Amino acid sequence: MTTPKIQLIDVHKSFGPKTVLDGITADIAPAESFVIIGGSGTGKSVTLKCILGLMRPERGSIKVDGEEVVGMRARDRERMLEKFGMLFQGSALFDSLQVWENVAFGLIQGRRMDRRMARDKAMEKLSQVGLGPDVGDLWPAELSGGMQKRVALARAIATEPEIIFFDEPTTGLDPIMADVINNLIVKCVKELGATAVSITHDMHSARKISDRMAMLYRGKLIWVGPTAEVDRADNAYVDQFIHGRAEGPIQMEIRR
Amino acid sequence: MNVLAAIGRVFLGFLQYTGRLTVFTGVAVSHCLRPPIYLRLIARQMLEIGYFSLPVVGLTAIFTGMVLALQSHTGFARFSAEGAVATVVVISMTRELGPVLAGLMVAGRIGAAMAAEIGTMRVTEQVDALETLSTNPYKYLVAPRIIAGLLMLPCLVLVADIIGVFGGFLVGTYQLGYNPATYIHSSWEYLKPIDVISGLIKASVFGFIISLLGCYNGYNSRGGAQGVGQATTNAVVSASILILTSNYILTALFFNK
Numbered sequence: 001m002t003t004p005k006i007q008l009i010d011v012h013k014s015f016g017p018k019t020v021l022d023g024i025t026a027d028i029a030p031a032e033s034f035v036i037i038g039g040s041g042t043g044k045s046v047t048l049k050c051i052l053g054l055m056r057p058e059r060g061s062i063k064v065d066g067e068e069v070v071g072m073r074a075r076d077r078e079r080m081l082e083k084f085g086m087l088f089q090g091s092a093l094f095d096s097l098q099v100w101e102n103v104a105f106g107l108i109q110g111r112r113m114d115r116r117m118a119r120d121k122a123m124e125k126l127s128q129v130g131l132g133p134d135v136g137d138l139w140p141a142e143l144s145g146g147m148q149k150r151v152a153l154a155r156a157i158a159t160e161p162e163i164i165f166f167d168e169p170t171t172g173l174d175p176i177m178a179d180v181i182n183n184l185i186v187k188c189v190k191e192l193g194a195t196a197v198s199i200t201h202d203m204h205s206a207r208k209i210s211d212r213m214a215m216l217y218r219g220k221l222i223w224v225g226p227t228a229e230v231d232r233a234d235n236a237y238v239d240q241f242i243h244g245r246a247e248g249p250i251q252m253e254i255r256r
Numbered sequence: 257m258n259v260l261a262a263i264g265r266v267f268l269g270f271l272q273y274t275g276r277l278t279v280f281t282g283v284a285v286s287h288c289l290r291p292p293i294y295l296r297l298i299a300r301q302m303l304e305i306g307y308f309s310l311p312v313v314g315l316t317a318i319f320t321g322m323v324l325a326l327q328s329h330t331g332f333a334r335f336s337a338e339g340a341v342a343t344v345v346v347i348s349m350t351r352e353l354g355p356v357l358a359g360l361m362v363a364g365r366i367g368a369a370m371a372a373e374i375g376t377m378r379v380t381e382q383v384d385a386l387e388t389l390s391t392n393p394y395k396y397l398v399a400p401r402i403i404a405g406l407l408m409l410p411c412l413v414l415v416a417d418i419i420g421v422f423g424g425f426l427v428g429t430y431q432l433g434y435n436p437a438t439y440i441h442s443s444w445e446y447l448k449p450i451d452v453i454s455g456l457i458k459a460s461v462f463g464f465i466i467s468l469l470g471c472y473n474g475y476n477s478r479g480g481a482q483g484v485g486q487a488t489t490n491a492v493v494s495a496s497i498l499i500l501t502s503n504y505i506l507t508a509l510f511f512n513k
Binding site: 049052053054074078079081082084085086088089090092093094095096105106109110155159165 | 388
């Protein structure tokens with residue numbers, strides 16, 4: 001049996017009295033595209049941040065390539081993070097840097113690449129996400145939301161990471177641009193052969209980009225399975241969520 | 257009982273703030289001393305803190321020097337000690353007013369800008385993005401600002417000293433009728449190196465305080481625009497208080513013999 005690329009074992013995370021992750025366990029295989037679905041505030045982003053070490057879970061174990069990351073020393077974590085690329089929900093582009101510098105950031109700062117070479121590489125990555133070289137010299141504030149997402153995607157793949165996280169990749173985009181981003185995600189992940197973990201509540205996006213899905217509800221993964229089986233999940237929560245119905249167990253609990 | 261509980265909460269909050277700030281200071285200073293050092297970012301911050309603060313510091317200094325000459329002239333005239341005006345202006349500017357006023361002005365201009373910039377980066381996940389790109393935020397955001405603050409405040413204070421003394425000279429010679437040569441002679445005669453050096457050391461400490469608190473408050477800001485606004489206010493207020501407190505301590509160390 002191959003070692004999972006990412007392994008979460010009984011992960012717990014709370015903020016004060018509020019329990020956000022209540023014993024999450026999951027294995028994500030190499031080159032797999034795994035999508036976590038769930039409503040707002042169910043702990044999807046917290047899960048990603050715990051894996052990246054941006055937040056520390058109170059209990060449980062998180063392994064990347066078999067290496068424990070909870071409690072990892074800062075230097076080891078910096079080395080471990082070289083395996084990752086991440087597309088943030090709000091793009092999180094650096095306002096003070098031009099677009100090409102944003103894309104090349106990981107190459108210049110993380111990999112110590114020469115600026116001229118990094119610029120060429122950034123332009124190549126921008127063209128991969130459908131943006132021309134003229135965009136490279138613009139500032140992030142001059143771009144539309146969809147273009148910012150594409151730049152953020154180019155930045156996430158610039159270092160050719162082994163693992164890519166996508167945090168709500170289509171939120172705030174019109175349906176056509178959302179589909180363009182979905183296609184780009186599928187293409188980029190396939191080209192790199194990377195392991196992808198995405199979180200979203202956009203079911204169209206989830207179906208398109210995932211091999212396997214999991215639903216997070218009240219801090220627990222209440223269903224995990226292949227994307228093709230999500231419609232036959234036989235789980236009232238999953239059924240309500242994927243069909244976007246107001247009536248069902250999730251709504252009932254919100255009212256209470 | 258409620259009053260006691262409130263006092264206890266405030267005290268515990270103060271201890272928590274002090275503890276967090278101490279840890280932040282330790283980590284930030286260690287990153288200032290360890291490579292890699294981002295020279296390009298340090299240069300950019302030096303330009304921002306030093307060059308772009310020159311107008312506000314220069315204006316503050318020249319008017320302070322002018323007022324100081326006027327006030328000391330009218331005050332000293334009561335006991336016929338007008339001859340001490342030049343000396344009072346130069347010693348007051350170099351020892352106290354230059355560093356303190358430049359520190360307070362830079363705290364308002366730069367401390368606030370640092371807290372707002374880093375705070376916005378924090379709430380828009382740009383700080384998290386830095387980490388995922390294998391870049392330590394302390395090294396990339398905090399260390400260059402602290403190093404630049406430490407180096408540029410003495411330069412600004414030196415300029416403020418010169419401009420402030422010149423302001424006193426202008427009022428003294430053009431308005432109060434002092435002989436220019438005598439004014440300059442009086443300024444030089446009683447000025448000691450420690451007057452200037454103590455002011456420059458104070459400036460370095462103030463630069464460190466301004467950058468540290470700007471970065472600390474920005475780095476720990478939460479909750480969108482309101483959180484960033486709060487961080488900016490806290491950065492300026494806490495830096496101003498610490499500048500005035502440390503000024504007293506440093507003055508006592510230098511001159512209370």
